[in-house]
Amino acid sequence: MTDSYIYIIIPLLPLAALMLVFQVNPYHALVIRAILGAVAALVYGVLGAADVALTEALVGTMLAITLYLVAVRSSLVMRLGILQEVEAEGEIDLEELIVNLRKILNQHNLRLEIAEYPNSQALEQALMTKKIHATCTKGEPERDRSYHTAIRVRRLFEIMETELTSPVTTLSYVTVSNLEDKH
Amino acid sequence: MNFILIAMILALLIPIYEAWQDNSIWQKMLAFASIATKTSIMILVISVLRDDWWIGVVAVIILSVGNAGLMLLAHLIKRFNEV
CATH class of the missing domain: 3.40.190 (D-Maltodextrin-Binding Protein; domain 2)
Incomplete structure (x- = not known):
């Protein structure tokens, strides 16, 4: 687990999270949340947690985004x-x-x-x-x-x-x- | 083989920058499609490098599910923009 690329991949996660936090438009924020899910799945996969990566991709990128899109649409x-x-x-x-x-x-x-x-x-x-x-x-x-x-x-x-x-x-x-x- | 991964990470930064600075939602969706595919391909490469089959299986599932999620999200946004 001492591969050097790990140190470059891990900072992508806070980078994507900061992008999400500073986004004001709720629809754009949803798309960036999906990007954050993809990056998180990459980080979990690199660190060896294959099951966590799979869960993050299924829930974080598909289910949460779809449900939140409907919720944002009907509340705003x-x-x-x-x-x-x-x-x-x-x-x-x-x-x-x-x-x-x-x-x-x-x-x-x-x-x-x-x-x-x-x-x-x-x-x-x-x-x-x-x-x-x-x-x-x-x-x-x-x-x-x-x-x-x-x-x-x-x-x-x-x-x-x-x-x-x-x-x-x-x-x-x-x-x-x-x-x-x-x- | 690490330089392949380093090059892929650098290529991954391009759509991240695009998603950050572009204001159109469809440009963001394009960037998301690019990132979702790139990250799962990276997991696949890592699984080959480490000879870990389970990470490889997960990478393939993420690749296909990411595409399905993208199509679902695009379709919902398109429908909501029409009405």
Whole structure:
């Protein structure tokens, strides 16, 4: 076990681990985790632990990555509830707003998912029961901004407040536990 | 025979650097494919050098499973980007 190449192979493991730690995008981090698994399997194989290397390759490179990809995909999402009639009218303002939202969320590695509801009661109910993170409804006609977006997640509201420059909508933060605080 | 392994380690550093500095996820997947194949080939070479059959068997399994995992991961990423 005094082969000189061992001393070059072993430092690859902390190198790959550092690459993983400093990666900010979750999808890229998953691919680098797979690379870390491959390098770890190499190190274990070189050190003579064939069974550990096999386990690392099977679990670390295949199973964990696949499961985590599904988990990351389904958790990094913002669900926006809209009314079916608003969607049916196909207004350009709403489409522009959704494009704007998508662009901002993409910068934070999030996805936008649109959920349609038949009436405003069902929409409100979905927001209060935490099925959706935000609602987008038509505002009062006398105001110049035609849409109103209510967000119940504090962090999402802060992001939207600083970055959403769209003149189409007004923003508000809703506390869900308090039913009196409706907008 | 050690110089073969040293050369392979140097070749392994190229896709590692690529995975580190490139921002496209498909470039990272390419780098991962390269690394997964290179590492298992290295284990195979080491098993021949040491005349250890068990490490060789494991290396072959890692080689085939790594390819399968790569195809699975690529397919999932592709499907998720479409929807």
